Amino acid sequence: MDLVERWVALAGPQTRHIGTELDKRYGEPHRKYHTREHLTAVLDLVDELAADAADPEAVRLAAWFHDAVYDPERADNEERSARLAARMLADTDLPAATIDEVVRLVELTVTHAPGPGDRNGQVLCDADLAVLGADPGRYGAYAAAVREEYAFVPEDLFRAGRADVLNGLLALPHLFHTATARERYEDRARRNIETELMLLNA
Secondary structure (H helix, E strand, C coil), X not given: CCHHHHHHHHHCHHHHHHHHHXXXXXXXXXXXXXXXXXXXXXXXXXXXXXXXXXXXXXHHHHHHHCCCCCCCCCCCHHHHHHHXXXXXXXXXXXCHHHHHHHHHHHHHCCCCXXXXXXXXXXXXXXXXXHHHHCCHHHHHHHHHHHHHHCCCCCHHHHHHHHHHHHHHHHHCCCCCCCHHHHHHHHHHHHHHHHHHHHHHCC
16 A cells, blocks of 8 residues: 555545655655655554554554654654644544644654553653664664765764764663563664664774
């Protein structure tokens, strides 16, 4: 099933124009990691972890919007993605409470730090960060794609900024929140991050 049809299956045929617009956004040429492939991977894992969510539909909708606005030269992509979700979903028959939850979840991907009782946030954040626990080859491809997205940043500044991000992740008590994702990805993610830090500092 292509992405637009997947959106229609989730949100209904009357919202096809939204799925078409989102598909186009994830296909923007400046994206190297935050692409349709990333969106598909996040959606697949949200489906797998759906039983852990309080409202799987809201999490699926948030996954669609979480990187809908992506400009690596700006620091407010999540906020802009959340505003886009609010604006586009206002034209649907979704309940206001669902739209509010989608907006909250998209904004949560700034920190990837859901509270202990935030089952929806835990599922979305785990799905978004699952690449950290990928096999070393896939993780290496992810890290290289991130560097491509930030090609405009000089090497020394990129290394310092990326190291800050990675050290921040390592400082979290847990990278993953659902039992399934923690068991599957936590240890390998920490090894991958430590390896990348070693290479950045070489």
